[in-house]
Amino acid sequence: MNNAYLFDIDGTLLKIKNKANRKIIQSILNRLGIAENNVEELDFAGKTDRSIFSTLLDDPQESLFNEVKELYIGELDTRLAAGDIHVYEGVEDSLAYLAGRSAATGLLTGNFERAARIKLERIGLNSHFSFGAFGDRHHNRNDLPPEAHKQLQDQSGSDYQPEQLVIIGDTPRDIRCARAFGSVAVAVATGTFSRDELARHKPDVLLTSLEEFPDWDRAFTAGNGRG
Numbered sequence: 001m002n003n004a005y006l007f008d009i010d011g012t013l014l015k016i017k018n019k020a021n022r023k024i025i026q027s028i029l030n031r032l033g034i035a036e037n038n039v040e041e042l043d044f045a046g047k048t049d050r051s052i053f054s055t056l057l058d059d060p061q062e063s064l065f066n067e068v069k070e071l072y073i074g075e076l077d078t079r080l081a082a083g084d085i086h087v088y089e090g091v092e093d094s095l096a097y098l099a100g101r102s103a104a105t106g107l108l109t110g111n112f113e114r115a116a117r118i119k120l121e122r123i124g125l126n127s128h129f130s131f132g133a134f135g136d137r138h139h140n141r142n143d144l145p146p147e148a149h150k151q152l153q154d155q156s157g158s159d160y161q162p163e164q165l166v167i168i169g170d171t172p173r174d175i176r177c178a179r180a181f182g183s184v185a186v187a188v189a190t191g192t193f194s195r196d197e198l199a200r201h202k203p204d205v206l207l208t209s210l211e212e213f214p215d216w217d218r219a220f221t222a223g224n225g226r227g
């Protein structure tokens with residue numbers, strides 16, 4: 001059986017230019033009179049949107065959380081343009097390569113599901129990802145791989161083992177969540193962490209960008225007999 005591939009979004013597939021999404025969040029908080037945080041300065045790396053918004057709203061009631069979530073998603077949909085998004089080198093080739101192999105390809109991201117889909121729709125990549133785990137409910141990224149795994153099993157009808165999941169991301173949290181589930185951790189140094197910083201967290205493989213991904217994967221799948 002083939003491996004299945006789970007991609008993080010921000011820092012891995014794309015970068016939102018000029019912190020456009022953070023400006024949207026800041027403007028919503030300002031409007032609601034919750035303006036003590038400088039959203040552009042906060043560390044979002046590898047965190048789930050549930051965790052980020054819970055911190056920004058200081059452990060809110062569910063009704064306030066949902067109100068702000070809906071405002072954010074609505075404004076993201078209205079305001080985010082394709083020109084606000086930089087797609088990293090090698091992303092489109094890597095996705096075409098996996099599609100050519102008919103490999104199961106999904107998302108493992110801290111984004112709210114609809115935010116993830118909006119970002120990917122803008123750049124025409126949404127249809128590559130048939131399943132995924134998202135940051136709507138979970139505070140801890142380590143809770144996402146089991147959810148993605150279950151969706152994969154349900155959708156494919158195949159019995160994938162955790163070690164057949166390849167989890168690709170740009171932060172130590174991505175590496176840790178792959179490790180916690182017994183999956184393959186692929187780190188890419190396109191986000192805010194350098195190769196040296198990521199290497200300290202001992203991913204199974206460290207790529208400078210996804211340009212290196214198809215060659216790595218060909219060798220990896222040949223090596224473990226899963227090509």
Ligand SMILES: [Mg+2]
Binds near residue numbers: 010012045
């Ligand atoms: Mg990321």
